[in-house]
Amino acid sequence: MKRTLRLARVLLSVQYAYMLEYRAEIALWALSGLLPLIMLALWSGAGAAGELSLSPAALNRYFLAAFVVRQFTVVWVIHVFEEDALQGRLSPYLLQPLHPFWRYLAAHIAEQATRVPFVLAIVLVVWLLGAGTSGWPPPSSLLLGLLVTQLAFLLRFLLQSVITMACFWSERAAALDRLLLIPYLFLSGLVAPLEAFPPGLRRLAGATPFPSMVSFPARLLSGGEVDLLGGLATMAAWMGLLLPLYLLLWRAGLRRYAAMGA
Amino acid sequence: MARYLRTLRAFWTSALAAELEYPANALIELLSVLGNLAGSLVLLALFYGRGHGLGGWSWNEALVVLGMYTLLDGVTSTLLQPNLGEIVNHVRTGSLDFVLLKPIDSQFWLSARTFSPWGLPGLLAGVVLIVVAAGRAGAAPAPITVLGTAGLLLCSALILYSLWFVLAATSIWFVKVWNATEVLRSTLVAGRFPVSAYPPLLRTLFTLVLPVAFLTTVPAEAILGRATLPWVLASLGMATLSLGLSRGLWRHALRYYTSASS
Amino acid sequence: MSIIHARGLGKSFRVADKQPGLGGTLRHFVARRHKDIPAVRDVSFSIEPGEVVGFLGANGAGKTTTLKMLTGLIEPSAGAVAVAGFMPFRRQAAFLRTITLVMGQKQQLIWDLPPLDSLRVNAAVYGIGEAEARRRIHELAEMLELGEELRRPVRKLSLGQRMKAELLAALLHRPAVLFLDEPTLGLDVNAQARVREFLADYNRRTGATVLLTSHYMGDITALCQRVLLIHRGRLFYDGSLQELTQRLAPYREVCCDLGEVYPPQAFAGFGEIESLAGHRVRLLVSRDQLTATISRLLSTFPVLDLEVNDPPVEEIIGRLFREGAVG
Numbered sequence: 001m002k003r004t005l006r007l008a009r010v011l012l013s014v015q016y017a018y019m020l021e022y023r024a025e026i027a028l029w030a031l032s033g034l035l036p037l038i039m040l041a042l043w044s045g046a047g048a049a050g051e052l053s054l055s056p057a058a059l060n061r062y063f064l065a066a067f068v069v070r071q072f073t074v075v076w077v078i079h080v081f082e083e084d085a086l087q088g089r090l091s092p093y094l095l096q097p098l099h100p101f102w103r104y105l106a107a108h109i110a111e112q113a114t115r116v117p118f119v120l121a122i123v124l125v126v127w128l129l130g131a132g133t134s135g136w137p138p139p140s141s142l143l144l145g146l147l148v149t150q151l152a153f154l155l156r157f158l159l160q161s162v163i164t165m166a167c168f169w170s171e172r173a174a175a176l177d178r179l180l181l182i183p184y185l186f187l188s189g190l191v192a193p194l195e196a197f198p199p200g201l202r203r204l205a206g207a208t209p210f211p212s213m214v215s216f217p218a219r220l221l222s223g224g225e226v227d228l229l230g231g232l233a234t235m236a237a238w239m240g241l242l243l244p245l246y247l248l249l250w251r252a253g254l255r256r257y258a259a260m261g262a
Numbered sequence: 263m264a265r266y267l268r269t270l271r272a273f274w275t276s277a278l279a280a281e282l283e284y285p286a287n288a289l290i291e292l293l294s295v296l297g298n299l300a301g302s303l304v305l306l307a308l309f310y311g312r313g314h315g316l317g318g319w320s321w322n323e324a325l326v327v328l329g330m331y332t333l334l335d336g337v338t339s340t341l342l343q344p345n346l347g348e349i350v351n352h353v354r355t356g357s358l359d360f361v362l363l364k365p366i367d368s369q370f371w372l373s374a375r376t377f378s379p380w381g382l383p384g385l386l387a388g389v390v391l392i393v394v395a396a397g398r399a400g401a402a403p404a405p406i407t408v409l410g411t412a413g414l415l416l417c418s419a420l421i422l423y424s425l426w427f428v429l430a431a432t433s434i435w436f437v438k439v440w441n442a443t444e445v446l447r448s449t450l451v452a453g454r455f456p457v458s459a460y461p462p463l464l465r466t467l468f469t470l471v472l473p474v475a476f477l478t479t480v481p482a483e484a485i486l487g488r489a490t491l492p493w494v495l496a497s498l499g500m501a502t503l504s505l506g507l508s509r510g511l512w513r514h515a516l517r518y519y520t521s522a523s524s
Numbered sequence: 525m526s527i528i529h530a531r532g533l534g535k536s537f538r539v540a541d542k543q544p545g546l547g548g549t550l551r552h553f554v555a556r557r558h559k560d561i562p563a564v565r566d567v568s569f570s571i572e573p574g575e576v577v578g579f580l581g582a583n584g585a586g587k588t589t590t591l592k593m594l595t596g597l598i599e600p601s602a603g604a605v606a607v608a609g610f611m612p613f614r615r616q617a618a619f620l621r622t623i624t625l626v627m628g629q630k631q632q633l634i635w636d637l638p639p640l641d642s643l644r645v646n647a648a649v650y651g652i653g654e655a656e657a658r659r660r661i662h663e664l665a666e667m668l669e670l671g672e673e674l675r676r677p678v679r680k681l682s683l684g685q686r687m688k689a690e691l692l693a694a695l696l697h698r699p700a701v702l703f704l705d706e707p708t709l710g711l712d713v714n715a716q717a718r719v720r721e722f723l724a725d726y727n728r729r730t731g732a733t734v735l736l737t738s739h740y741m742g743d744i745t746a747l748c749q750r751v752l753l754i755h756r757g758r759l760f761y762d763g764s765l766q767e768l769t770q771r772l773a774p775y776r777e778v779c780c781d782l783g784e785v786y787p788p789q790a791f792a793g794f795g796e797i798e799s800l801a802g803h804r805v806r807l808l809v810s811r812d813q814l815t816a817t818i819s820r821l822l823s824t825f826p827v828l829d830l831e832v833n834d835p836p837v838e839e840i841i842g843r844l845f846r847e848g849a850v851g
Contacts, residue, residue: 265648265649265651268648268651269645269648269649271648272644272645272647272648272649273645273648275641275644276634276637276641276642276644276645279637279641280634280636280637280641283636283637283677284636355630356627356630357630357631357632359592359597359625359627359630360625360630360632362596362597362615363595363596363597363615363620363623363624363625364620364649364650365617365618365620365621365649365650365651366617366649371649517599520596520597520598520599520613
């Protein structure tokens with residue numbers, strides 16, 4: 001236990017130092033997640049709030065929350081893993097008594113920590129620009145929302161990790177991420193609140209893990225009404241499905257990696 | 263000049279050969295184009311389904327803008343991303359040294375070295391969408407209008423290229439593992455919609471700072487026969503300015519690189 | 525008329541100065557500190573056309589930096605340099621057609637394609653006609669003993685084959701000056717020998733000037749009549765390899781087979797022990813003490829056999845860098 005704590009501390013602090021070296025880029029990345037705010041502008045321009053049974057203030061809060069959720073659920077493990085596998089860095093990792101999963105997870109968490117100041121700055125700017133007049137959600141839902149955001153991150157990380165296993169079979173598996181991004185973009189609630197969807201599309205989205213990744217934590221964070229237990233159960237169910245799948249694929253992938261002599 | 267043309271041919275035939283080593287990518291890219299297009303159409307339908315529309319543009323006119331965006335995204339996948347995305351790697355691995363020692367313009371080499379056939383479906387889909395939607399919007403463009411639109415699209419492509427190149431060139435200062443250029447791509451999704459759909463502040467931003475307006479809205483206006491001289495001139499000016507900027511910045515970056523690399 | 529001429533060449537770099545650990549990270553984040561590190565100081569030499577010159581030095585001695593200044597990849601912070609009559613840093617097309625740079629740890633061939641495709645690109649870039657390019661590829665491939673490997677994707681080639689293909693790509697435009705940075709890095713002994721033979725052959729046939737750095741003394745002894753030794757950024761020696769070994773190693777190697785096994789202490793006062801294994805001991809003995817030491821050895825130990833040699837060059841240079849005793 002002590003060893004685990006020490007390992008986590010060292011891993012996180014080294015990764016944090018590493019990420020700070022890339023802070024200029026991470027700031028740019030933070031800027032790249034502005035999509036929810038662009039969508040907010042479009043939806044308010046379209047005067048949609050009334051019809052979505054959301055007040056303009058709630059719409060503002062929703063998209064601002066979606067922005068924050070998006071910032072802290074960014075996952076890029078597939079790209080790093082592909083690179084590591086191709087450059088032969090994976091082999092030494094495999095020889096160490098630590099599953100590479102944890103290494104990548106630590107890197108992501110460290111990157112999120114690096115993002116914090118940039119995200120706060122952007123939220124502040126948007127706040128001052130007027131979205132903030134819509135009020136601030138109570139601290140309890142704020143705290144709960146941030147916690148669930150971390151769960152959403154874990155879910156996304158797990159999902160991408162499963163896709164990442166394709167790297168064992170192909171040299172360009174990272175391209176798959178582009179495919180995964182499409183349903184994430186359109187079904188998660190990032191570009192439109194799920195209320196705006198026609199019922200059929202909404203049911204379709206509900207059958208995927210994507211709304212758990214943005215819509216659910218964003219509604220919690222913005223103080224909207226949610227089925228908390230139902231949402232958490234959905235997340236748990238998806239994780240329960242993905243984790244064994246990941247472990248299975250990881251084992252099969254390693255067998256192949258070893259057979260290829262890479 | 264003849265040498266540059268011959269070089270370009272050698273570049274692209276070898277690039278084509280390299281890409282064909284990964285046939286599965288064709289399928290992934292095709293699915294990605296279709297998926298993105300379907301998602302964008304549904305999203306657009308969400309706005310129009312409620313009768314509000316976007317910025318005073320009719321459904322078909324908005325589709326023309328979406329077509330322009332799809333076309334430019336195709337250009338991005340075909341040329342910009344494969345070439346300019348590599349600059350970071352050239353700097354990181356030091357293979358930029360080889361480029362600099364070639365008796366050919368280094369910006370040309372870095373910008374035209376390769377091309378990806380997988381962006382072509384996007385190009386095609388964009389053109390089809392423009393033609394169909396413009397027809398249904400009641401536009402019957404004269405040949406001169408079509409030619410002018412093509413010219414404006416060329417300006418869009420040049421603006422996009424220059425922005426991307428400038429961002430990629432900064433990797434000389436911030437050597438890094440990830441691609442800052444992907445950031446640009448994600449920010450430009452704002453160009454899926456007519457610029458007048460945004461609130462005034464964003465409209466200004468998208469015209470002057472991030473010239474999204476010139477990328478899709480201006481060419482769309484042109485093909486719909488609504489081009490105005492000031493906008494056409496502004497587009498030309500913006501293209502010239504950003505191209506000059508990219509050239510100047512590259513020279514400056516090289517001076518820095520060659521005095522600081524080890 | 526020398527083809528490479530450097531006078532008072534110098535270069536310093538700015539580097540970030542960061543302490544390890546979280547504290548250091550945060551301090552570095554808030555206020556970055558920099559240090560100017562001189563990499564090369566006041567280096568002067570001239571090289572005549574057709575010479576093969578070895579560039580020696582420990583890691584970080586300034587070899588690569590100097591090489592980069594000679595090729596125009598970095599701008600000198602001091603001094604002047606001319607290569608084939610050009611100022612390298614201007615990187616004029618005519619200059620770039622005259623030189624080539626091969627780096628053992630970097631590659632220019634396209635990873636996913638056979639070398640022939642990369643060669644076609646290079647031919648176009650250097651403006652070499654297609655028939656002419658084919659002729660040159662054929663000729664160089666023969667010298668390098670490359671055949672169907674040129675039609676296999678680079679990622680499927682062995683390191684040795686890849687290096688030979690890299691050389692081919694680097695020489696397609698018939699450069700008059702070759703800069704080679706660790707061209708045999710990581711190659712096995714056979715492949716190293718083949719690359720060496722090729723370079724010697726190429727130099728003989730074309731009269732090209734070659735400047736190479738290498739960690740393998742074998743490369744240097746096989747190829748170079750002359751060496752430049754750079755140490756801590758300064759030019760420490762410029763002359764023939766033989767003279768260098770004599771100057772640096774006023775030692776000879778005395779190798780004895782003894783009738784009994786002795787502990788290392790037994791040889792104190794005779795010379796430095798180079799190796800001691802069972803009955804056999806190798807000692808480094810300074811030249812002026814040689815005869816006296818041999819007669820003492822013979823009278824002290826039951827010597828069965830005795831041999832006197834020049835120590836191997838690797839040993840001499842290795843000692844030099846280990847001790848840092850230069851100056």
